[in-house]
Amino acid sequence: MTEHPLDLDEVQAFVRIAELGSFTRAAEAMQTTQAAISLKLRRLENRLGCRLIERTPRHVQLSERGRVFLDPARQLLAAHDHALAAFAGVRQRLIIGISDHVAGPELPALIARMNDHDPHLVVEIRIGSSGDLLQSYDRREIEAVIVRLHAGRSDGDLVTEEKFGWFASPNWQPRAGEPLPVATMAESCGVRAMAAQHLDAAGVSWTEIFVGGGVAAVVAAVTAGLGVAALAPRMLPSGAVDVGARLGLPELPRLPVLLHTRVREGRARAALDALVDAYRSAVQA
CATH class of the missing domain: 3.40.190.10 (Periplasmic binding protein-like II)
Incomplete structure (x- = not known):
């Protein structure tokens, strides 16, 4: 038994020669030259330490060892094709x-x-x-x-960079003398930190009126008329309005x-x- 792994191209060359009965037709099937096919077969025979094909002037035929090796060779090629097909079917x-x-x-x-x-x-x-x-x-x-x-x-x-503004429901009105009610997300949110920083820097008194676990919850609070929120315009339901200029709230930067x-x-x-x-x-x- 050979200690060297079999080369699949060499095995395929042997199977094609055996099936087609011709080095020339085997070369055509594998889109290569007759000389290349002969070289592959010779290398395979050297690996196995035996002759697989008996060559005569008129035709080629399998040797006794070649007939024994043909079915295992086909099974090896089929297993290789099956492995490739299974890999190709895996969804990344x-x-x-x-x-x-x-x-x-x-x-x-x-x-x-x-x-x-x-x-x-x-x-x-x-x-x-x-x-x-x-x-x-x-x-x-x-x-x-x-x-x-x-x-x-x-x-x-x-x-990209996205614009932000101060949004509230159309009918919402601030209460005189009371801090601005702000709907926001939890303290780890960067948009919340940005909004708070700008309100504090502008000297706007504000209070947390609602904390949502996501933007959808904050939008719902705005729609319900609880207060204002710093949001991107594309996040808003139909009807919400930008109240920043009317309330004198600080302009918010575009966020990367x-x-x-x-x-x-x-x-x-x-x-x-x-x-x-x-x-x-x-x-x-």
Whole structure:
């Protein structure tokens, strides 16, 4: 028994010669030359230490050892093809974290865009705060995150910058002499920190009227008329109005949205680029 692994090209050459009964036809089937086919067979015979094909001027035929080896050779090639087919059928998974302030009403369309780009890619979307998602990213639990600029970090690629404003329901009115009621997210939220910083810097007295576990909850509080919230316009339901100028509230800056990813090439990167392009178009529309 040979101690050297069999070369699949050499095994395939042997099987083609045996099945077609000709070096020339075997070469045509494998899209190579007769000389190359002969070389492959000779190398295989050297590996096995025996002659597999008996060559005559008129035709070729299997030797006794060749007849013994033919079925195992076919099984080896079939197993190889089966392994490749099974691997090709495995659906690659891409885990993406998207900040709650970034994922908006366009999310279904963005997911559809990724699926249209590569239907065989399994995309797992995780929604959370920028800070929590970045921690998961740093622990290598997520391959890519799209988040707001996070304090203390200088990595990430700029996707876009998004406008923010102070929004309330159309019929909401502040109460004279009382602090501004603000609906916001938990203290770890970067948008909350930004809004509080600007209110404090402007000397605006404010109080926390509602704390939501996500942007959808904050939007619901605004719709219910509880108070005002710092939000991106695209997050708002129909009818909400910007009350910043009317109430003399400080103007809010445009906030950067960044992509952090270790995915650099291949199908996953192409799908991720499609998602980023679609998101950028939605924000800038």
